[in-house]
Amino acid sequence: MIELYTWATPNGRKISIALEEMGLSYRSIAVDIGKDQQFDPEFLAFSPNNKIPALRDGSQTVFESGAMLVYLARKSGRFLAPEGSPTYWKTLEWLMWQMGGYGPMLGQAHHFVHFNPDKSEYASQRYAQEAQRLTGVLDRHLEHSEFLVDELSIADFAIWPWTSRFSFQNIDLKEFPHVLRWYLQLAERPGFQRGYKQPVDAGDVPRP
Numbered sequence: 001m002i003e004l005y006t007w008a009t010p011n012g013r014k015i016s017i018a019l020e021e022m023g024l025s026y027r028s029i030a031v032d033i034g035k036d037q038q039f040d041p042e043f044l045a046f047s048p049n050n051k052i053p054a055l056r057d058g059s060q061t062v063f064e065s066g067a068m069l070v071y072l073a074r075k076s077g078r079f080l081a082p083e084g085s086p087t088y089w090k091t092l093e094w095l096m097w098q099m100g101g102y103g104p105m106l107g108q109a110h111h112f113v114h115f116n117p118d119k120s121e122y123a124s125q126r127y128a129q130e131a132q133r134l135t136g137v138l139d140r141h142l143e144h145s146e147f148l149v150d151e152l153s154i155a156d157f158a159i160w161p162w163t164s165r166f167s168f169q170n171i172d173l174k175e176f177p178h179v180l181r182w183y184l185q186l187a188e189r190p191g192f193q194r195g196y197k198q199p200v201d202a203g204d205v206p207r208p
């Protein structure tokens with residue numbers, strides 16, 4: 001059985017949602033980052049960047065959520081098109097967009113817009129604007145596509161949990177109708193609802 005080391009955050013939920021949707025059997029192991037459990041030597045031994053999520057699957061360990069999603073897609077044979085196909089590359093484009101931009105920038109927005117607003121006006125404005133810009137990129141793409149790529153994929157699993165923190169980002173999803181449609185459609189899926197509540201139940205999926 002896969003062991004998922006995780007906490008109730010967007011990066012952690014990417015993987016619990018993926019595991020639920022793939023139907024893989026797993027158990028969650030809570031790593032409470034509010035209590036610095038990510039610094040436990042046992043965890044650092046296979047997740048050296050001291051961040052959740054990470055997984056153990058027999059003798060194989062994987063850290064970094066993007067690598068974990070690719071690993072699980074290959075293991076399950078689901079949610080990633082055959083290697084080298086146009087859809088495979090489109091999926092990796094949006095996965096990397098999330099890993100390199102949408103996640104890190106929204107993470108900064110959570111700090112400077114939600115937790116520590118206006119301590120630095122420059123930082124608040126910079127990350128609020130970047131959150132708007134990135135959500136606009138997503139909206140323009142989803143205007144022409146039901147999911148991030150042709151079918152539900154690991155790109156949706158990567159991006160959706162970050163969108164779900166819209167209230168931390170001062171994002172009014174009603175201003176982004178295509179993101180809102182996609183977000184609510186996926187929020188209806190039992191796999192997303194179960195994955196959202198791992199490893200602890202921090203409430204229902206937020207709805208604007």
Ligand SMILES: N[C@@H](CCC(=O)N[C@@H](CS)C(=O)NCC(=O)O)C(=O)O
Binds near residue numbers: 050
């Ligand atoms: N690039 C990493 C980012 C993971 C990450 O930022 N995890 C946060 C929680 S969402 C964390 O564990 N923070 C604890 C810390 O920084 O000490 C991934 O995608 O897996």
